[in-house]
Amino acid sequence: MITVKDIANKLGVSPSTVTRALANSSRISPKTKQLVHRTAAEMGYVPNAAAKTMRGKESSLIGLLIPDIENNFYAQIAKAFSEVCNSHDFQLTLAVSDDNPAIEERHIRQLVAARCAGIAIVPTATLTQHSVALLSSRNTAQLIRRNSALNTDWYGIDDVAALRSATNCLLDLNHQRIGLVCGEPALNSGSARYQGYLSALQERNVPIDPALIMRGPPRTHFAQAATNRLRMLSHPPSAIIAAGAGLSEGMLNAVATWSKDDQNAFSLIGYSDSSAFSWWGGSGLTAIALPIHQIAADLCNKLIQLAQDKESKFAQPEDTLYGSHLILRGSVRPYKDISGSVP
Amino acid sequence: MITVKDIANKLGVSPSTVTRALANSSRISPKTKQLVHRTAAEMGYVPNAAAKTMRGKESSLIGLLIPDIENNFYAQIAKAFSEVCNSHDFQLTLAVSDDNPAIEERHIRQLVAARCAGIAIVPTATLTQHSVALLSSRNTAQLIRRNSALNTDWYGIDDVAALRSATNCLLDLNHQRIGLVCGEPALNSGSARYQGYLSALQERNVPIDPALIMRGPPRTHFAQAATNRLRMLSHPPSAIIAAGAGLSEGMLNAVATWSKDDQNAFSLIGYSDSSAFSWWGGSGLTAIALPIHQIAADLCNKLIQLAQDKESKFAQPEDTLYGSHLILRGSVRPYKDISGSVP
DNA sequence: TTTTGTAGTGCAAACGTTTGCACTAAACTA
DNA sequence: TAGTTTAGTGCAAACGTTTGCACTACAAAA
Numbered sequence: 001m002i003t004v005k006d007i008a009n010k011l012g013v014s015p016s017t018v019t020r021a022l023a024n025s026s027r028i029s030p031k032t033k034q035l036v037h038r039t040a041a042e043m044g045y046v047p048n049a050a051a052k053t054m055r056g057k058e059s060s061l062i063g064l065l066i067p068d069i070e071n072n073f074y075a076q077i078a079k080a081f082s083e084v085c086n087s088h089d090f091q092l093t094l095a096v097s098d099d100n101p102a103i104e105e106r107h108i109r110q111l112v113a114a115r116c117a118g119i120a121i122v123p124t125a126t127l128t129q130h131s132v133a134l135l136s137s138r139n140t141a142q143l144i145r146r147n148s149a150l151n152t153d154w155y156g157i158d159d160v161a162a163l164r165s166a167t168n169c170l171l172d173l174n175h176q177r178i179g180l181v182c183g184e185p186a187l188n189s190g191s192a193r194y195q196g197y198l199s200a201l202q203e204r205n206v207p208i209d210p211a212l213i214m215r216g217p218p219r220t221h222f223a224q225a226a227t228n229r230l231r232m233l234s235h236p237p238s239a240i241i242a243a244g245a246g247l248s249e250g251m252l253n254a255v256a257t258w259s260k261d262d263q264n265a266f267s268l269i270g271y272s273d274s275s276a277f278s279w280w281g282g283s284g285l286t287a288i289a290l291p292i293h294q295i296a297a298d299l300c301n302k303l304i305q306l307a308q309d310k311e312s313k314f315a316q317p318e319d320t321l322y323g324s325h326l327i328l329r330g331s332v333r334p335y336k337d338i339s340g341s342v343p
Numbered sequence: 344m345i346t347v348k349d350i351a352n353k354l355g356v357s358p359s360t361v362t363r364a365l366a367n368s369s370r371i372s373p374k375t376k377q378l379v380h381r382t383a384a385e386m387g388y389v390p391n392a393a394a395k396t397m398r399g400k401e402s403s404l405i406g407l408l409i410p411d412i413e414n415n416f417y418a419q420i421a422k423a424f425s426e427v428c429n430s431h432d433f434q435l436t437l438a439v440s441d442d443n444p445a446i447e448e449r450h451i452r453q454l455v456a457a458r459c460a461g462i463a464i465v466p467t468a469t470l471t472q473h474s475v476a477l478l479s480s481r482n483t484a485q486l487i488r489r490n491s492a493l494n495t496d497w498y499g500i501d502d503v504a505a506l507r508s509a510t511n512c513l514l515d516l517n518h519q520r521i522g523l524v525c526g527e528p529a530l531n532s533g534s535a536r537y538q539g540y541l542s543a544l545q546e547r548n549v550p551i552d553p554a555l556i557m558r559g560p561p562r563t564h565f566a567q568a569a570t571n572r573l574r575m576l577s578h579p580p581s582a583i584i585a586a587g588a589g590l591s592e593g594m595l596n597a598v599a600t601w602s603k604d605d606q607n608a609f610s611l612i613g614y615s616d617s618s619a620f621s622w623w624g625g626s627g628l629t630a631i632a633l634p635i636h637q638i639a640a641d642l643c644n645k646l647i648q649l650a651q652d653k654e655s656k657f658a659q660p661e662d663t664l665y666g667s668h669l670i671l672r673g674s675v676r677p678y679k680d681i682s683g684s685v686p
Numbered sequence: 687t688t689t690t691g692t693a694g695t696g697c698a699a700a701c702g703t704t705t706g707c708a709c710t711a712a713a714c715t716a
Numbered sequence: 717t718a719g720t721t722t723a724g725t726g727c728a729a730a731c732g733t734t735t736g737c738a739c740t741a742c743a744a745a746a
Contacts, residue, residue: 346731347734358732390733393731393732396733398733399730
C-alpha cells in the first residue's frame with residue numbers, strides 16, 4: 001500500500017509537505033499542492049485510518065448497537081445512521097446484541113477498542129457492570145430505551161402519549177377489554193408504554209384486567225406466545241396492542257397462524273409503522289407511527305458534533321422526546337358485542 | 344485511556360512482558376501472566392485496535408456494502424454478518440450505497456482506508472473505475488450480484504432455476520400472460536432471472552409478449568411504477584412476478600393502492616421470502632425463498648478465512664451457487680378466463 | 687569446573703500519520 | 717546595508733502495540 005512517504009520520495013519532498021498538501025494547509029505553495037494531489041491520485045494513495053487514529057486519539061467510527069437488525073424499526077435507524085455518517089465522512093460500525101447482555105458487552109468492548117468517536121446504543125434492560133464501566137468515559141448516547149445506569153443523552157419517544165392515544169382510539173370504538181403485549185418493567189420503554197395504556201383506561205373508568213396485560217422481554221418469541229395466550233383466554237380481549245417493534249412482529253406472526261374468523265375477531269394495533277404494515281391482511285395494520293428516521297439522524301448528528309466540539313463534551317446529558325401519531329388502517333374495527341346480552 | 348505501558352509501569356515490568364502475558368505467550372511464567380491479567384482488568388485496560396492495525400497491516404473490520412438496509416433481504420444479510428463477525432472477534436462496518444455508484448465509491452474508499460480484513464459487496468451495475476481499482480488488491484467477495492470487472496469470489500443464487508420454477512408454477516395454473524418486473528440487463532442477477540422466465544415460457548411454447556416484461560433499475564420506485572403500468576395495459580397480465588427483493592417491495596407498494604377487485608385479479612410472486620410476506624393480504628404472498636442467511640454466513644466465513652490464511656490468498660476466485668424453493672401462499676390462484684370466449 | 691541449554695524478561699524498532707519547532711531564502715522596512 | 721518579516725519546507729517526535737533479538741540467571745550435562 002502506498003504511504004505518504006512513498007509520495008514524498010517520488011517527489012523529492014518530505015512527508016510533512018505531502019500531508020500538509022493533502023490537508024490543504026495554507027502554508028504550502030499552490031504548485032506543490034497540485035503536484036502532490038496529482039501524484040497521490042496517480043499512485044492510488046489511500047490514507048491509513050489506523051495511523052490517523054493513533055495520532056488523533058479517536059477513530060472516525062460511529063458505533064451503533066441495537067438488539068436486532070431484521071426488524072424494520074431498527075433497520076430504519078441503521079439507514080439514518082448510515083446516511084448521516086456518510087455525509088460527515090464518518091464510518092458506521094453495526095453491532096447486534098440480540099438483547100443478550102453478554103453479547104452486548106462483547107460488542108461494547110470492541111467498540112471501545114476501536115476508539116469510536118461516538119457510540120449509540122439501544123441498551124438491554126440489564127446492562128452488565130462491565131458494559132457500564134466501559135461506556136462511562138466515552139462519547140455515548142442512548143436511543144429509544146434508557147438505562148439509568150448510563151449517564152448519557154437519551155433520544156426517545158413520548159411513549160406514555162403514544163400508548164394513551166392508541167388505547168383511546170380503541171376505547172372510542174367501544175372496545176373495553178384491550179390486551180396489551182408490553183416490555184418488562186425493567187425497560188423504561190416498557191414502563192412508559194404500560195403507563196400510557198393504564199392512564200387511558202383509568203381516565204375513562206374502564207376496569208383494568210391484569211389477565212389482559214402481558215409483560216415480558218422485548219422479543220418476538222415472547223410476543224408471539226403472549227398473543228396466543230390472549231386469544232385462548234376464557235374471557236378474551238376484543239383488541240390487542242403490541243407496544244414495541246419486536247413485539248409487533250411477534251403478534252403478527254401469531255395472528256398469521258389463526259383462522260380467518262379469529263383474525264377478524266380481534267382489532268390490532270402495532271408499534272412503529274413500516275411499509276409492510278400497509279400491506280398487512282389486505283386492509284392494513286393500524287400502527288403507532290414514529291419519526292424514527294429523524295430521531296436516529298438527530299442522535300447521530302449530536303454524537304458527531306460532540307466528537308468534534310471539545311467544549312460541549314462537559315454539558316449535562318439531556319433527554320429529547322419525540323411525538324408519534326396513529327395511522328388508522330383496517331385492522332381496527334368498532335367493537336360489536338356478539339354475546340347477545342345487549343341489543 | 345490505559346495502555347500496556349501503564350500496566351507495565353505499575354507492575355515494574357516491561358511493556359513486552361505485558362503484551363506477551365495478555366496474548367498468553369508460552370514464554371511468560373504463569374505467575375506473571377496471572378498478575379498482568381488481574382492488573383489489566385483492575386485498571387480497565389482496553390487494547391487500542393488502531394495500534395494493533397498499524398503493526399499488523401490489517402484491521403479486524405469486515406466491510407459489508409449493500410444497496411439498502413431497510414429491505415428485509417439485506418437486513419438478513421447484515422444479521423448473518425454480524426453473527427459471524429462476532430463469533431470470530433471481527434467487527435462489522437456497514438455501508439449503504441443506495442445503488443448509487445458515487446456513494447458506493449465513497450464507501451469503498453473508506454473501507455480501504457480502514458484497511459478492512461475483508462470486504463463483501465453487492466455491487467451496483469456500474470461500479471466506477473476508481474471503485475474497481477480500489478478493490479483490486481484487497482480481500483473482496485461479491486454477493487448476489489456479480490460485476491465482471493471485479494475478479495473475486497461470488498456467492499449467489501441460481502436465479503435461472505429460481506425464476507423458471509416461479510414461472511412454471513404460474514403456467515401450471517394456466518396463466519399464460521405473466522408480467523415480469525426485473526432488473527436491468529447490466530445486472531447479472533437481472534439477466535439470469537430474465538433468462539429463467541424466458542426459458543420456462545419457451546419450453547411450453549407460450550408466446551412471449553415484450554409488453555409484459557419491465558426491466559429497469561433494481562429500485563423500489565421503478566418496480567412500483569412498472570407494476571402500475573402492467574395493470575393499466577390494454578391486455579394486462581393475469582399474474583406478476585417481481586424478480587428482486589427491492590422490486591418485490593415496489594410491487595407490493597403498488598398493489599396496496601389498488602382496489603380490492605384489482606388486487607384479486609392478479610396472481611403475485613415475490614422474490615426472497617420474509618416473514619412479512621406470510622402476513623401479506625390475509626392469505627400471504629407466494630415467494631421464492633432463498634437460503635440468504637446461509638449464503639451470507641458462508642461468504643463472511645470465507646472472507647475471514649482468507650484474511651487469516653495467507654496462502655489461500657492466491658487461489659482462483661470461485662463462484663458458489665445456491666438453490667431456492669417456492670413457498671406457495673394465497674397470492675397465487677389458478678387462472679380463470681373471465682372473457683367468456685371459452686367455457 | 688566449564689560448557690551448554692533453557693526459562694523468563696527487556697530493548698528497541700517498526701507500523702503511517704501529524705504537528706510543533708526550526709530552518710532557509712527571499713522580500714520587505716528603516 | 718542591516719535588520720525584520722514571511723513563505724515554504726524539513727526534522728523529529730509521538731501515538732500504542734508487537735516482535736526479533738539479546739540478555740541474565742540458573743539448571744543440567746560433561
